Amino acid sequence: MSAQRAAAGDAPPVVEFRNVTLRFGDYVALxxxxxxxxxxxxxxxxxxxxxxxxxxxxxxxNLIAGFLQPTEGEVLVRGRPVEGPGVDRGMIFxxxxxxxxxxxxxxxxxxxxxxxxxxxxxxPEIVERAREMLxxxxxxxxxxKFPHQLSGGQKQxxxxxxxxxxxxxxxxxxxxxxxxDEPTRLExxxxxxxLWHRVHPxxxxxxxxxxxxxxxxxxVFVMSHAPGQIAYDIGDVLPPSLGVxxxxxxxxxxxxxxxxxxxxxxRAVDRAPxxxx
Amino acid sequence: MGRGMLxxxxxxxxxxxxxxxxxxxxxxxxxxxWLLTRGEPEYRAISPVILPTPADVFGFVPRLLHTPGDAxxxxxxxxxxxxxxxxxxxxxxxxxxxxxxxxxxxxRGWRLTFGPTVAASGYVPIAxxxxxxxxxxxxxxxxxxxxxxLAFLVYLLPLVIRALDAVPDVYVSTAHTLGxxxxxxxxxxxxxxxxxxxxxxxxxxxxxxxxxxxLVEMTVLAGGLGAMIFTGQRRSxxxxxxxxxxxxxxxIAWAVDLGWARLGRVLFPYREERA
Numbered sequence: 001m002s003a004q005r006a007a008a009g010d011a012p013p014v015v016e017f018r019n020v021t022l023r024f025g026d027y028v029a030l031x032x033x034x035x036x037x038x039x040x041x042x043x044x045x046x047x048x049x050x051x052x053x054x055x056x057x058x059x060x061x062n063l064i065a066g067f068l069q070p071t072e073g074e075v076l077v078r079g080r081p082v083e084g085p086g087v088d089r090g091m092i093f094x095x096x097x098x099x100x101x102x103x104x105x106x107x108x109x110x111x112x113x114x115x116x117x118x119x120x121x122x123x124p125e126i127v128e129r130a131r132e133m134l135x136x137x138x139x140x141x142x143x144x145k146f147p148h149q150l151s152g153g154q155k156q157x158x159x160x161x162x163x164x165x166x167x168x169x170x171x172x173x174x175x176x177x178x179x180x181d182e183p184t185r186l187e188x189x190x191x192x193x194x195l196w197h198r199v200h201p202x203x204x205x206x207x208x209x210x211x212x213x214x215x216x217x218x219x220v221f222v223m224s225h226a227p228g229q230i231a232y233d234i235g236d237v238l239p240p241s242l243g244v245x246x247x248x249x250x251x252x253x254x255x256x257x258x259x260x261x262x263x264x265x266x267r268a269v270d271r272a273p274x275x276x277x
Numbered sequence: 278m279g280r281g282m283l284x285x286x287x288x289x290x291x292x293x294x295x296x297x298x299x300x301x302x303x304x305x306x307x308x309x310x311w312l313l314t315r316g317e318p319e320y321r322a323i324s325p326v327i328l329p330t331p332a333d334v335f336g337f338v339p340r341l342l343h344t345p346g347d348a349x350x351x352x353x354x355x356x357x358x359x360x361x362x363x364x365x366x367x368x369x370x371x372x373x374x375x376x377x378x379x380x381x382x383x384x385r386g387w388r389l390t391f392g393p394t395v396a397a398s399g400y401v402p403i404a405x406x407x408x409x410x411x412x413x414x415x416x417x418x419x420x421x422x423x424x425x426x427l428a429f430l431v432y433l434l435p436l437v438i439r440a441l442d443a444v445p446d447v448y449v450s451t452a453h454t455l456g457x458x459x460x461x462x463x464x465x466x467x468x469x470x471x472x473x474x475x476x477x478x479x480x481x482x483x484x485x486x487x488x489x490x491x492l493v494e495m496t497v498l499a500g501g502l503g504a505m506i507f508t509g510q511r512r513s514x515x516x517x518x519x520x521x522x523x524x525x526x527x528x529i530a531w532a533v534d535l536g537w538a539r540l541g542r543v544l545f546p547y548r549e550e551r552a
Contacts, residue, residue: 065454087456097451100547101469110465111455146547159451166455 011039012079014169014202015064020073022059029059031227032073037202037219039078044169044202048217050210050262052270056228057206061172064204065091077170087115090163090201094175096155098147098162105130105143107158111166133165136195153184157191164199173205177212186246189215197242210266214238214258215246222262224269231269237261307331329517337517356525359494359501362418363486366425370433371479373426378437383463395434403428407493421493421501428489429482436478440471473545480537487530502526 015037022030037045049057062068063075066084075082077089085091098107108130112121121129134140137157147155156176163171173192177185189212196203207213213220218238224231237258241249249255313322314330325333341352380387381395406424414420444467452466468475494503502522509518541548 065450067450067453085450085453087454089454091451091454093447093451095445095447097447099448099451099466099470101472101545110452114456114461114465148547162451162455172454 012076013037014039014044014078015204016074016076016079017060017063018074018076020063020070020075022056022063022068023071028227029056030063030070031229033060033228033230034073035221035230035233043197043200045219046196046203046217047205047219047221048213049204049206049221049223050208050213050266051221051223051228051231052225053208055223055225057223058174059228060223061091061174061204061206064170065089065172087111087166088168089170089172090166090168091172092156092159092163092174092176094178096147096152096159096179098150098155098158100147103144103146104134104139104150104158107147108134108162108165110162115166129165130161133161136164136198137161137191151184152180153188156180156188160192160195164195164201167199168201171201171203173203175206175208178208185212189246192216193241210259210262211246211250214255214262215241215249220262222265222269224272231272232265234262234265326513326516329520334517334520337521341518341521355501355505356529359490359503359526360529362421362425362494362501363483363490365422367429367483367486369422369426370429370482374430374433374437375475378434378441379463379468381434382438382441383459383467395438398431399435401431403431403489404492407495410493416496416498421499424493425486425489429486432485433478433482436482437475440474440478441467443474444470473541473548476537476541476545480534480541483537484530484534487526491526 013036015035017033017035020030020033021028037047049060051057059068063070064077064082066082066086066089069075069082098104099110102110105127109126112119112126112129113123115121116123116126131140131143134143137160139154139157139161142150142154147158150158159176176192177188180188192203192205193216203216205213205216207216218240219233219235220238221230222232222234223229239249239252239254239258244252250259310328311331314325314328315321318325377391381391382388406427410420410424410427414423448466448470449462452462457465490501491503491506493499494501495507496504498504499507502525505522506519509515509522
């Protein structure tokens with residue numbers, strides 16, 4: 001039946017916020033946020049989220065992840081209210097999250113092993129998938145290292161492989177490259193675009209860099225703060241970046257124009273008088 | 278100058294120099310001891326009743342090792358008896374502290390229930406429990422083991438909880454997004470990530486336990502190394518025994534500590550080395 005619905009073009013959106021408000025006591029983190037990220041049959045959408053610090057970017061991600069529940073409104077993933085975290089929604093954090101007691105390979109196997117029975121996977125199959133994914137993120141040969149033997153960029157590659165190996169429909173990235181040095185960041189941006197086209201989940205990626213947002217995403221949410229709202233939802237100006245290195249992309253006129261447009265919006269949001277507190 | 282010294286902390290030192298430097302305090306102590314107890318007893322700086330000569334103390338060792346008569350009082354038996362008490366008390370404490378600490382660190386209800394008690398119990402004067410423990414549990418083995426268990430527990434429980442609390446939230450959140458249940462998060466993430474710190478806490482606690490052992494054995498009939506100190510204190514001709522036992526306890530505790538450390542390096546190869 002669901003196949004028919006998808007064919008008929010009325011599959012529920014991958015993510016939908018319906019008038020979502022989240023309060024922590026008196027503080028309004030998000031106010032009446034609504035948006036729809038549609039289900040596309042071939043590939044998920046790549047949404048970057050930028051905005052001033054404290055505007056509720058992480059809150060929005062945590063609502064999709066199921067770590068938080070809305071005070072009012074509904075957070076729907078594939079038409080169903082989010083009740084808690086699940087394997088269909090992977091998450092990459094800014095802090096390094098590779099389990100220190102597990103070798104790289106076992107880190108990537110971690111999720112599949114927890115869900116081995118549900119997915120009918122034997123351990124050799126799990127290890128094979130993990131090795132393949134490690135190859136995709138450029139960590140072949142590092143399987144038996146412990147996380148403390150890896151660089152920051154390599155640790156984030158482990159985290160990405162560990163999430164993607166579960167084939168989540170949604171990947172949530174909370175400033176995943178902020179702790180990395182500039183060359184590594186550019187490398188990781190390129191890798192992320194390549195992986196997105198290979199595995200095509202819907203990706204939400206928080207960043208504080210407009211260039212990063214424009215390079216990675218097809219759609220950018222610019223959020224305003226206190227109370228947090230999506231002030232602008234930009235889609236049409238963003239050039240595709242598959243197969244283009246970040247620095248090369250930045251040389252292109254259409255990229256520069258997009259960065260300019262998003263920066264102007266960001267500035268306008270940042271200068272706007274603050275509601276609430 | 279200060280910066281030069283800091284830089285020196287990282288500079289490599291030859292092994293022989295490290296060993297030699299480490300022996301300096303012991304050598305100074307021994308020399309001072311020898312100087313202070315030199316000459317005829319009447320003219321010494323410190324009376325032989327208080328501090329026997331090194332020769333007296335070292336000469337006492339063979340006497341302890343070859344106890345004539347009943348083998349019950351043989352020195353190595355006393356050592357084993359004491360070790361057994363420490364180990365049993367430790368075992369009981371660990372068996373309580375690990376599950377209880379895990380529950381307190383993992384579940385809000387448990388933390389609200391036990392947190393204040395754990396915090397307050399750190400200030401109970403453990404020494405005062407020795408006489409009480411005798412009225413609760415008599416003067417047999419059980420009293421010694423349970424007293425030690427209590428002392429270990431009070432020391433260990435906050436350390437276990439702190440080790441688990443120190444695990445960064447990002448590991449727990451990540452595990453949840455990878456499909457881990459609450460039990461799986463605790464067993465596969467929280468405990469393994471905290472394990473090196475818990476191990477360190479166990480190691481510290483085991484070392485501290487020897488002080489409590491002496492406390493609970495300091496009665497005539499208790500047996501064990503503490504009782505040997507007690508009798509050494511009461512009979513002046515046995516005075517050197519105190520110093521021998523002191524040294525033996527220190528050496529045993531130190532050796533065990535080195536064992537803990539070495540085993541820890543084998544068990545937790547992923548622990549980033551610290552000095």
